[in-house]
Amino acid sequence: MKSLLAPIILASIALTTRTIACDLCGCYLPNLEAPQPARFSLYSGLAEQFTHFGTDRFNGHEVANPTGEYLDSSNTQIIVGASFFDGCFSLQANIPLLYRSFKRPEGFAIDRGHESGLGDVSLLANLRVFRKDALFHERGASLAKDGKTSAAATIGEPDFSATLNLTGGLKLPTGDSSRIREEFNEVEIEGAPQSGIHGHDLALGTGSYDGIFGAQLLLRYQSLFFQADTQYTWRGFGRHSYRYANDLSWNGGPGIYLLRKEGSLLALQATLSGETKGTDRFRGEAALDTGTTALYLGPQISAVFGRISAEVAADLPVIMNTTAFQTTPDYRIRAAFTVHF
Numbered sequence: 145m146k147s148l149l150a151p152i153i154l155a156s157i158a159l160t161t162r163t164i165a166c167d168l169c170g171c172y173l174p175n176l177e178a179p180q181p182a183r184f185s186l187y188s189g190l191a192e193q194f195t196h197f198g199t200d201r202f203n204g205h206e207v208a209n210p211t212g213e214y215l216d217s218s219n220t221q222i223i224v225g226a227s228f229f230d231g232c233f234s235l236q237a238n239i240p241l242l243y244r245s246f247k248r249p250e251g252f253a254i255d256r257g258h259e260s261g262l263g264d265v266s267l268l269a270n271l272r273v274f275r276k277d278a279l280f281h282e283r284g285a286s287l288a289k290d291g292k293t294s295a296a297a298t299i300g301e302p303d304f305s306a307t308l309n310l311t312g313g314l315k316l317p318t319g320d321s322s323r324i325r326e327e328f329n330e331v332e333i334e335g336a337p338q339s340g341i342h343g344h345d346l347a348l349g350t351g352s353y354d355g356i357f358g359a360q361l362l363l364r365y366q367s368l369f370f371q372a373d374t375q376y377t378w379r380g381f382g383r384h385s386y387r388y389a390n391d392l393s394w395n396g397g398p399g400i401y402l403l404r405k406e407g408s409l410l411a412l413q414a415t416l417s418g419e420t421k422g423t424d425r426f427r428g429e430a431a432l433d434t435g436t437t438a439l440y441l442g443p444q445i446s447a448v449f450g451r452i453s454a455e456v457a458a459d460l461p462v463i464m465n466t467t468a469f470q471t472t473p474d475y476r477i478r479a480a481f482t483v484h485f
Contacts, residue, residue: 191478193219196473233270372397389421
């Protein structure tokens, strides 16, 4: 039995922010129920996360944004991977292409601009460590006699399944981290509006080798399912005397199959996603405007048709606890598709 739904990672992840950490660490993994046409298969795809930052907060409380500062961040991940042993093990590379446009106060002037280019490439291994099917074929057959066959029985599969995958990987410092050098020159001008967008927000990479660890869980009973996944990123020491804080992100929630038959799946899910991280370190001291704990709520639609799997989701913040002064997300939009060959 194939199982359903492991979105990003991240990304997102889809998806799986620091305010901006999702763009620097979240690694998308394909749908758990993506097609596996052979014991060995290749797959590729694209995953996109767009985040609009436009709300200024001080210690988690919304404050005025007199200059209308904002940051629009797009993270497009190119996915290339290989699946072995009917999907029990896979190797994958995530190649992010980042684009960020921004407007922020700089003293009494307004600074506008954009950053674009290659982000930090991640290499991932994904292993299925547990899978359990409860065989209810006799029950399905008896229901069929009464014309009430379950959705699971109609495609010859058990009514219940559980799947657990573990993920590990390495993020490489391929993204440009030169924007972090702004931290050396930041000064506050008395009377000037404060900015919540800094060099560590605009950098395309962390400048460090980072470890990625994660887990994916799916429980299904007939047309109902619960999916959850989490990723933890351990940060190494980066360039420019700057070290991003370790990051824990998660995503999951209940869902229902709107369509489930041989070769075709369509599911609707309510997702609760979030992230928590401490403060970064600059020159050995805490960068006070970098800690956050955020929680998002939104719908996700996932589909599998033949060898193509896809998903689209929207996230709205319901909790945004931050340290010091930061510009925080107003919404996120995530989408992805994967093709198996």
